[in-house]
Amino acid sequence: MRHVLHSAGEVTVRKITEHATTPGVWLKAFVSPETLEPWLAPGWHLAGGPGYLMSASLRVAPTRAPGPIPDGYQLHTWTRAGVTRALVRTADGAFAARGQIAVTGPTAVVDQVETDPVHQRRGLGRLVMHRLAEAAAEQGATAGVLGATPEGRSLYEMTGWRALAPLTGALRGPDPN
Structure with a gap:
């Protein structure tokens, strides 16, 4: 299962991460990793690295x-x-x-x-x-959207895309550390 939150707040993130207990559940939010991490319930960790929501006119x-x-x-x-x-x-x-x-x-x-x-x-x-x-x-x-890694961002910007917001992922499961 994957949750993509278009407007993430601490209350919403806490509610989802406290109730989703199955390993492998993803949450993606348009906030920085530093903002998202303290909102996560135990058993969740940041995953996938920092990213960006990007868009372009097609x-x-x-x-x-x-x-x-x-x-x-x-x-x-x-x-x-x-x-x-x-x-x-x-x-x-x-x-x-x-x-x-x-x-x-x-x-x-x-x-x-x-x-x-x-x-x-x-x-x-x-x-x-x-x-x-x-x-x-x-x-x-008429419009395109994508989630970009820091490495991919320069390619997308070179082809006319622009960053709209940070995009951060979290995963329910064993802590990778």
Whole structure:
């Protein structure tokens, strides 16, 4: 189970974390780790590192289009059950980068964007983000949202996204320390 709190306060967080006792339950809130941690009930710990809620306007013809697919890579996109996936592979079929986006009315949610460290700094993340935004706009989405890590934030900002709020996760389960 996962709880995502759009307006987290101490009372709400305490209520959820005191009543959710099953290991593996997640809570995500738009507050800093320093704010969230003291609100957690025993048995909960911060998880996933600090992050950011980010958004962007989606257009059918984005203004920050990437260049051509770099030599030695192939981009594959497909849509199934409302989720568009983009996958970049090397010429020999090895994984290089990926991401996915789901359209829910006028909003699209980006998830699981990743570039293999061996293939970073070659424009593959920008290529994936552009194709996902293009696909969502073609399906009628006008705005996109995503949760970003500190490492991913610079890629997203370079492609026109902006940070709206901190995003912090907590997990019910054994303390990792």
